[in-house]
Amino acid sequence: MTAALAVQRVYKRFGATEVLCGVDLSIEPGERHALIGPNGAGKSTLFNLIAGGGRPSAGRIELFGVDITRLGPAAVNRRGLARSFQNTSVFAGLSVFDNLRCAALFAERGRGSRWRRWTHARAASERAEQVLDAVGLGARAQVLAGTLSYAEQRALDLGLALAGGAHTLLLDEPTAGMNRAEAARAIELIRSATAGRTLLMVEHDMDAVFGLADRISVLVEGRVIATGTPAAIRSHAAVRAAYLGDGFER
Numbered sequence: 001m002t003a004a005l006a007v008q009r010v011y012k013r014f015g016a017t018e019v020l021c022g023v024d025l026s027i028e029p030g031e032r033h034a035l036i037g038p039n040g041a042g043k044s045t046l047f048n049l050i051a052g053g054g055r056p057s058a059g060r061i062e063l064f065g066v067d068i069t070r071l072g073p074a075a076v077n078r079r080g081l082a083r084s085f086q087n088t089s090v091f092a093g094l095s096v097f098d099n100l101r102c103a104a105l106f107a108e109r110g111r112g113s114r115w116r117r118w119t120h121a122r123a124a125s126e127r128a129e130q131v132l133d134a135v136g137l138g139a140r141a142q143v144l145a146g147t148l149s150y151a152e153q154r155a156l157d158l159g160l161a162l163a164g165g166a167h168t169l170l171l172d173e174p175t176a177g178m179n180r181a182e183a184a185r186a187i188e189l190i191r192s193a194t195a196g197r198t199l200l201m202v203e204h205d206m207d208a209v210f211g212l213a214d215r216i217s218v219l220v221e222g223r224v225i226a227t228g229t230p231a232a233i234r235s236h237a238a239v240r241a242a243y244l245g246d247g248f249e250r
């Protein structure tokens, strides 16, 4: 089967510093994959490269078999990969619904006849309605996005990626800055709203990682030292030594 996302022998150097040293990752369509590792391991650098925010020094990145190594962020996004940021990217002055409609319109942006543009506008509104419910913001549709709570803004941010039609999502610390109850709700929301899509997330919260991921890769000093199911990673001696610690019993 063609991988949804394939990272092949990827290196990244900044000057004399080698931050990524031959990273391989293969993520199946529909898989939820978490990337964990200590601070400075290179997780954000790898995310940037996948999303088109930089070029690897060497190696190749494929999205559903298509080489995206040298594409910029907009071109990668057009091919169905969306990245959500810790700093949410919602339009504060627009309503929740209009945020979602804009994302859907942008994805549906139609050229051609007036009739075709009208049908695109209608399809965008319908998609916005669907996503609104999927991310649990149905009751907040007409509220200005800037007045949402932080957790709601993260939900809307996820909604923007879904409304844009992304089949592959990169989530950057989706529960960062949330209390335990908010984080637990966010995990459930991500699980239900992204069903059937491919997910790669960087996350430090081990409840979120072990609760959501089908497989986990552990990055240490620019190298993937282990990839496996949560159970395999939990009991992996090198992972425990390098990252989880011996007190980790979840």
Ligand SMILES: Nc1ncnc2c1ncn2[C@@H]1O[C@H](COP(=O)(O)OP(=O)(O)OP(=O)(O)O)[C@@H](O)[C@H]1O
Pocket (backbone or CB within 6 Å): 014, 017, 019, 037, 038, 039, 040, 041, 042, 043, 044, 045, 046
């Ligand atoms: N543009 C850059 N120029 C030079 N060094 C960089 C650059 N970007 C990142 N680095 C270095 O690369 C290393 C990896 O950083 P990165 O942010 O990818 O790690 P991380 O695993 O995401 O860490 P954290 O969990 O703290 O976010 C760090 O030592 C960082 O200082």
